[in-house]
Amino acid sequence: MSETTTERPAADIVFDHVTKRYPGQETPALDDLSMTVPAGETCCLVGPSGGGKTTAMKLVNRLIDFESGDITIGGNSIRAVDVTTLRRDIGYVIQQVGLFPHMTIAGNIAVIPGLLGWSKDRIRKRTDELLDLVRLDRSFGTRYPAQLSGGQQQRVGLARALAVDPPVMLMDEPFGALDPITRTEIQDEFLNLESEISKTVIFVTHDIDEAIKMGDKIAVLRQGGVLAQYGTADELLAHPADDYVADFVGADRGLKRLSLRRMREVVNGSAAAPDDAPAVDADASLRIGLSTLFASGASAVRVTDGGRVLGAVTLDQLQSAVTRSTS
Amino acid sequence: MTGYLSFFSDQAALLVRLTVGHILLSVVAVVISIVIAVPLGAWIGHLHRGSFLVVNAGNVLRSLPTLAIVAIVIALFGFGYVNITVALVILAFPLVLTNTFTAVEGVDPGTVEAARGMGMTGWQILTRVELPSSIPLMMSGIRTSWVYVVATAYLATFAGATGTLGDVIANISGYGLTGVLAAATVSIVLAFLGDALLGLVERGLTPTGLALAQRAPATT
Numbered sequence: 001m002s003e004t005t006t007e008r009p010a011a012d013i014v015f016d017h018v019t020k021r022y023p024g025q026e027t028p029a030l031d032d033l034s035m036t037v038p039a040g041e042t043c044c045l046v047g048p049s050g051g052g053k054t055t056a057m058k059l060v061n062r063l064i065d066f067e068s069g070d071i072t073i074g075g076n077s078i079r080a081v082d083v084t085t086l087r088r089d090i091g092y093v094i095q096q097v098g099l100f101p102h103m104t105i106a107g108n109i110a111v112i113p114g115l116l117g118w119s120k121d122r123i124r125k126r127t128d129e130l131l132d133l134v135r136l137d138r139s140f141g142t143r144y145p146a147q148l149s150g151g152q153q154q155r156v157g158l159a160r161a162l163a164v165d166p167p168v169m170l171m172d173e174p175f176g177a178l179d180p181i182t183r184t185e186i187q188d189e190f191l192n193l194e195s196e197i198s199k200t201v202i203f204v205t206h207d208i209d210e211a212i213k214m215g216d217k218i219a220v221l222r223q224g225g226v227l228a229q230y231g232t233a234d235e236l237l238a239h240p241a242d243d244y245v246a247d248f249v250g251a252d253r254g255l256k257r258l259s260l261r262r263m264r265e266v267v268n269g270s271a272a273a274p275d276d277a278p279a280v281d282a283d284a285s286l287r288i289g290l291s292t293l294f295a296s297g298a299s300a301v302r303v304t305d306g307g308r309v310l311g312a313v314t315l316d317q318l319q320s321a322v323t324r325s326t327s
Numbered sequence: 328m329t330g331y332l333s334f335f336s337d338q339a340a341l342l343v344r345l346t347v348g349h350i351l352l353s354v355v356a357v358v359i360s361i362v363i364a365v366p367l368g369a370w371i372g373h374l375h376r377g378s379f380l381v382v383n384a385g386n387v388l389r390s391l392p393t394l395a396i397v398a399i400v401i402a403l404f405g406f407g408y409v410n411i412t413v414a415l416v417i418l419a420f421p422l423v424l425t426n427t428f429t430a431v432e433g434v435d436p437g438t439v440e441a442a443r444g445m446g447m448t449g450w451q452i453l454t455r456v457e458l459p460s461s462i463p464l465m466m467s468g469i470r471t472s473w474v475y476v477v478a479t480a481y482l483a484t485f486a487g488a489t490g491t492l493g494d495v496i497a498n499i500s501g502y503g504l505t506g507v508l509a510a511a512t513v514s515i516v517l518a519f520l521g522d523a524l525l526g527l528v529e530r531g532l533t534p535t536g537l538a539l540a541q542r543a544p545a546t547t
C-alpha cells in the first residue's frame with residue numbers, strides 16, 4: 001500500500017507576511033499572515049465564518065490571487081511555477097466533494113493521472129491501491145457518484161486528491177456535510193491514513209473539536225483575517241493568547257486537554273487499584289478515565305492493557321496531569 | 328375527408344419531393360444554429376459572464392416574428408434559400424444558445440471548483456466536465472429548435488424559395504383546403520418524428536452517471 005507513497009517527501013508550507021484584500025473591500029480578508037506548517041504536519045485553520053480560513057487555503061493553490069507577501073512550498077515560491085503544475089502537486093478536498101457525475105469512481109480518481117499521461121496499467125493499479133486506502137471495496141470503481149452515500153463520496157474525493165501522491169493537501173471543511181457518526185468514522189480513518197502517508201495538510205474547519213482532533217498545529221484566525229494564535233492544541237488550551245482564543249477554544253478547555261492525553265501516560269504502576277475500581281483501557285483518553293471514575297463513584301480506576309493491569313489512576317492524578325503542565 | 332386522404336395518394340410524388348426539401352432546409356438551419364450557438368453558449372457559460380446579454384438578446388430574437396425577419400432579410404440577401412435559411416437560423420439560434428449557456432453555467436460550482444483546484448485547465452474543464460454534464464439541457468434546446476424550425480419552414484415560399492411544404496400550405500387556391508391540411512399534417516408529423524429521433528440521440532449521448540444522478544439526486 002505504501003510503495004508509491006514513499007516516493008514524494010512532504011514539504012513545508014510557509015506564509016510570509018501574506019495579505020489579501022478583495023477588490024472593493026475596506027478590510028483585508030487576510031491580514032499579514034506569517035506562519036510555517038512543517039513538512040508532514042497537519043495545520044488546522046479555525047475561526048469564525050468570514051474569518052479568512054478559505055481565503056488563506058485557496059491562496060496556496062492560487063485559486064485566489066494575492067499581491068502582498070509570499071507563500072513557499074518546500075522553499076519554492078508558489079508564483080515561481082506554472083499554476084497547473086502547482087495544482088497537480090496539491091491534493092484538494094472540499095465540503096461539496098465535487099465528484100464528476102458523468103464519470104465512474106475509477107474515472108474520477110484517474111483524471112489527473114490520465115492528464116499526466118500515466119499508462120492504463122499504472123492507473124488501474126493506483127486506483128485499486130487508493131480504494132483500499134480509503135476503505136472502499138474495489139468494486140466501487142465501476143459505480144457512479146450518484147450511487148454512493150455522502151460519506152462514500154467524500155472517501156472518493158480523498159482518493160482522487162491523493163491520486164498522484166501530492167506532497168501537500170488542502171482540505172476545506174471536508175467532513176462538514178456528513179452526519180456525526182460518518183464524520184467521526186472518516187476523521188478516524190483520515191488520521192489513520194495520515195500516519196501511513198506523509199503529507200503536509202492545511203485543514204479548514206470551524207469546529208474547534210475537529211481541529212483539536214485532526215491538527216498537529218492549530219491556527220486560530222479572528223474576524224479580519226488576523227492570526228490570533230498558532231500552536232499545538234495543548235498550547236492553545238493551556239495558554240490561550242487572549243480572551244478571544246480562550247473563548248474560542250471553549251470554557252471546557254480543561255476537559256478538552258484531558259482528551260489529548262492517554263491513561264498510559266499518567267498511570268502509577270506502583271499503586272494498586274481498590275477492589276471496586278472500574279477498568280479503563282491504557283489507550284483511552286484521560287477524559288474517558290475521568291468519566292469512568294465519576295460514573296462508578298470509586299476513588300480510582302484500574303488501567304488495563306489487553307489483559308494486563310498497569311496500575312491505578314486517581315482523581316488527583318488526573319487533575320495534576322492537566323494543571324502541572326498548565327502553570 | 329375523402330379529399331384529404333386521396334390527396335396523399337394523388338399527390339404522393341409532389342408531397343415526397345416537398346417533404347424532402349422541407350427536411351433539408353430545416354436540418355441545414357438547425358445544424359448552422361448548433362454550430363454557432365453551442366460553442367458561443369458554452370464559452371459564455373464557462374466564463375460565467377454575459378448572462379444578462381445572452382438572455383436578453385435571446386428573448387429579443389425570439390420575440391421577432393419570423394415573417395418579419397424574412398422581410399428584413401430580403402433587404403440584405405434578396406429572395407431565395409439564403410434568405411429563409413438566415414431567418415430560420417435566427418429562430419433556432421437563441422433556443423440553442425440559451426439552453427447551452429444555461430446548462431454550462433449551471434454545472435455544480437463545487438464540481439467545477441474541484442476540477443480547477445486539482446489542476447485542470449479551463450479548456451479541460453469545459454470539454455471534460457462542463458459539456459458532458461450539459462448534454463441533456465443542450466439537447467432539449469436543439470429538440471425545441473427543430474420543432475420550431477419545421478413548423479416555420481413553410482415560410483420559405485414567402486422568401487422566394489420553392490421546394491418546401493410551404494408551396495402547398497401557402498397556396499390554398501391551387502391545392503384547396505384538403506391540400507393545405509395534408510401538407511400541414513406532414514409538417515406536424517415531421518416535427519414529432521424529428522423530436523423523437525433527437526430524443527433517442529439525447530439518450531445515447533447522455534452519460535450513464537448523469538442519467539443516474541438525474542433519476543435519484545445524490546445524497547450529500
Ligand SMILES: Nc1ncnc2c1ncn2[C@@H]1O[C@H](COP(=O)(O)OP(=O)(O)O)[C@@H](O)[C@H]1O
Nearest residue numbers: 022025029047048049050051052053054055056
Ligand atoms: N470572492 C470574494 N470576493 C469578495 N470578498 C470575498 C470573496 N471571498 C471571500 N470574501 C470575503 O473575505 C472574508 C473571508 O472569507 P472566507 O475566506 O471565505 O472566510 P471563512 O472561510 O473563514 O468563512 C469574508 O469577509 C468574505 O466575505
Ligand SMILES: [Mg+2]
Nearest residue numbers: 053054055172
Ligand atoms: Mg470557508
